[in-house]
Amino acid sequence: xxxxxxxxxxxxxxxxxxxxxxxxxAKQLDAKVTVLTVTESLRPEVVRAARLAGVDNAATRxxxxxxxxxxxxxALIEQHAGKFEIKVELTHEIDDAPAEAIVRFAKLRDCDLxxxxxxxxxxxxxxxxxxxxxxxxxxxxxxxLVIR
Numbered sequence: 001x002x003x004x005x006x007x008x009x010x011x012x013x014x015x016x017x018x019x020x021x022x023x024x025x026a027k028q029l030d031a032k033v034t035v036l037t038v039t040e041s042l043r044p045e046v047v048r049a050a051r052l053a054g055v056d057n058a059a060t061r062x063x064x065x066x067x068x069x070x071x072x073x074x075a076l077i078e079q080h081a082g083k084f085e086i087k088v089e090l091t092h093e094i095d096d097a098p099a100e101a102i103v104r105f106a107k108l109r110d111c112d113l114x115x116x117x118x119x120x121x122x123x124x125x126x127x128x129x130x131x132x133x134x135x136x137x138x139x140x141x142x143x144x145l146v147i148r
Contacts, residue, residue, distance in 0.1 A: 001029055002026075002112050003029075003031050003032065003112055004110055005022055005026045005029075005031045005111065005113045005114075006109065007034070007035045007036070007115045008035075008036050008038070009035060009037055009077070011073045018115050018116055019077065021115060022145070023080070024084065025113075025115070026086060027085070027086055033086055033087075034089040034111065035081075035088050035089070036093065036101075037092050038098035038101045038102060039066055039092065039093070040094070040098065041095070042059055042062045046058065066092075074090045091105070099132045102114065102136050106142050111142060112142065112143070113144075114140065115145045116146055117146070117147045117148070
């Protein structure tokens with residue numbers, strides 16, 4: 001059925017539920033698994049504020065922090081995938097529009113299923129907080145498995 005599953009994660013506890021479901025499904029289907037994390041770039045106004053506060057290398061520090069976070073996150077994901085006896089491809093993208101990056105990545109890598117978690121917010125709360133999952137659902141023709 002599905003041959004290449006893309007699991008999108010932000011490393012949160014909720015996203016781990018999506019990771020579990022995606023890995024379990026991929027195991028049953030003997031599908032390839034790619035795990036994608038998308039980080040937003042450091043906004044220029046943050047860099048300016050850091051300079052005003054006396055921090056000259058905010059972008060470099062941000063990049064180092066992101067690298068450290070990704071190493072830790074990827075180690076946990078690999079460990080978790082090992083419990084399912086699945087080898088995963090780990091990818092990190094930097095993009096100011098995470099949902100668009102997920103959709104673009106899934107198309108480029110010929111993924112035939114996207115697995116994501118969602119808080120299931122509605123109404124004003126969804127409008128105020130946004131939802132990357134909702135945006136992916138709207139922007140892709142690839143099936144999306146949403147884990148709540």
